[in-house]
Amino acid sequence: MKYIVVLGDGMADEPLDELGGLTPLEYADTPNMDRVAREGACGMLRTVRDEYDPGSDVANLSVLGYDPGTCYTGRGPLEAASMGIDMGPEDVAYRFNLVTLRGGVLEDFNAGHITSEEGAALIRSLEGSVEGVEFHPGISYRNLMVVKGGRGAETTPPHDITGQTADPHLPTGPDAPLLRQCMAAAEAAFADHPVNRARLAAGKLPATTIWPWSGGKRPSLPLFRERWGLSGGMISAVDLLNGIARYAGMEVISVAGATGFLDTDYAAKARSALEAIERLDFVYVHIEAPDEAGHMGSATEKVRAIEGVDGVVGTILDHFDGTVAILPDHPTPIHLKTHTRDPVPFAIRGGIRDNTVVYSEQEAAKGAFGLLEGPAFLSLLFGREPAVRQ
Structure with missing residues (x-):
């Protein structure tokens, strides 16, 4: 089996009056993410425990199967790597x-x-x-x-x-x-x-x-391949994510035109993911744009960024038959302009199916996977526990 995870940073949100009481994820045109939900199953993921600030560092470590309690020292050393x-x-x-x-x-x-x-x-x-x-x-x-x-x-x-x-x-x-x-x-x-x-x-x-x-100070992470028996790659324009990947021994894949902002080249990221999955077992596609829009407090830009993420998912679905998962790392609500630690919606196509037909915060909460703790996500995705513990 091969796996691609598409993570829209900060994509989750709260209902907004300016969007008719919908969240940006509900308001945006997302036929491809809806397809993942419809052809797969959904759930909610708690990526940040109460004792941590809701940062992308802790959240993405959790999504990648690492317990921040045993390996997190701060964002700085991850970016240094x-x-x-x-x-x-x-x-x-x-x-x-x-x-x-x-x-x-x-x-x-x-x-x-x-x-x-x-x-x-x-x-x-x-x-x-x-x-x-x-x-x-x-x-x-x-x-x-x-x-x-x-x-x-x-x-x-x-x-x-x-x-x-x-x-x-x-x-x-x-x-x-x-x-x-x-x-x-x-x-x-x-x-x-x-x-x-x-x-x-x-x-x-x-x-x-x-x-x-x-x-x-410099952290110590078990290698991704040793933990899961799979080769992994990271696509991101953000030093934090690439630093996590380097400590985990994953391949860091550079993409021309990936900026970490609203003007990023979504199509190039999708093409790079498809090229990488030919030689790797697991590819993590991180897209920063929704989070940047959330920090700006712009619902319009956040909707546009989410639709850009959906385009990435669509290209992958059109050319890849393996398992595809979508999720944010944390919410970045427009009205707060910063992160929260609320659980985030996820959808996985490539295993069981449930009754969800669209991908959103409210619908994922009804999904068959229920509410999971962050480090359990990859165990669910791969259908097994890691071979090497932290």
Whole structure:
């Protein structure tokens, strides 16, 4: 058997008045996801336990069969692995966003979706500014810093506090003074930087500083092949997912035109999945766009992104006879503009069938699979328990 999982990041939501009381998933035109539900069976998956923040890191680890309680140390080291950054055993890696923080308020968690080229130029201005800290440019607003001999800190994801006063959410804990020093260094370096002067002149938001969050030391994950006896591949434009894949020993598949944003090339992702499944047993197709639309608070863009995901599913169904599953990692409700830990709907075509005929939050809750805990998803999909425990 071969398996393709299509994960629409943040795709689940809540009913919206502007959509006639429907969720974006219910409102969107999704004939292909509905086909998976109709020809298969549905259920709900709890991807984030109560003791964790509802981040994509914990949620995707769960979907991929890993118990975050035994392997999760933070988002930073996962992204470091994707970026090819070699961490020492005492290093702590933090994800940091380029943000717009003015008048004490976090106006925008991604500095107007700053480009990778602009971000890299800003980050170069930080080199050597804080002793014991390395700054690494990533994609767009998503970047990384490594604290040598770090001890960790309590941090807040910036997308959780957009429009709020920043001070109550600044880092605390052992590394906090150093992280705040880095933020101050960035504020000084970015204040009159040519990148920001050009962005302001063009009517765009400037990147006024950095926001470090979700730090951790290097984790240890059992290899995917050893756990399941299957070869696996990851398709994603997001460093977090590719980092998980590298630690799990999965093939990381790069796709030209995949951006991690609303303009991603959905068709290219579908073609790459079909090519990869020819040589692999399992392919995980991660699509970030619905989550980005949720953070923007745009129902229109979220519906459009969901329909893009549906197009990926349609291409796969047209050319692949194996097992296909669809699901989000967590909800990103439009009215909150951030993640929640509510269970998410999933559908699997390739095993039992139930009476569901469309794919949505409400219909999946009636499905034959009931409510599962996240790490059980792959056991259900593959029809067996993992050979190697965590």
